[in-house]
Amino acid sequence: MKKITMIASCLVNSSMISRMEDAENAVRQAFSNDFPNDNFDTWNQELPDDIANKVIKNVGRASKINVTRFIQDFWE
Numbered sequence: 001m002k003k004i005t006m007i008a009s010c011l012v013n014s015s016m017i018s019r020m021e022d023a024e025n026a027v028r029q030a031f032s033n034d035f036p037n038d039n040f041d042t043w044n045q046e047l048p049d050d051i052a053n054k055v056i057k058n059v060g061r062a063s064k065i066n067v068t069r070f071i072q073d074f075w076e
Helices: 001-015 020-034 049-059 067-073
Strands: none
Touching: 001 020, 001 049, 001 067, 020 067
């Protein structure tokens, strides 16, 4: 699973954003705003599905998700 999909899934599950497409756009926008000198495609690599699904499950229905922090946490 791509990193953008994992973070977007968390946003949708938390009801911060209702549609997956909008959630992925929000992740792209946050990346663009907060990391203007970095390459999105280089960051947005595949994660093993078991790790991505564990993160999604652990975040659950959190009421607030900091997308920028999420991006930083999955920088490799």
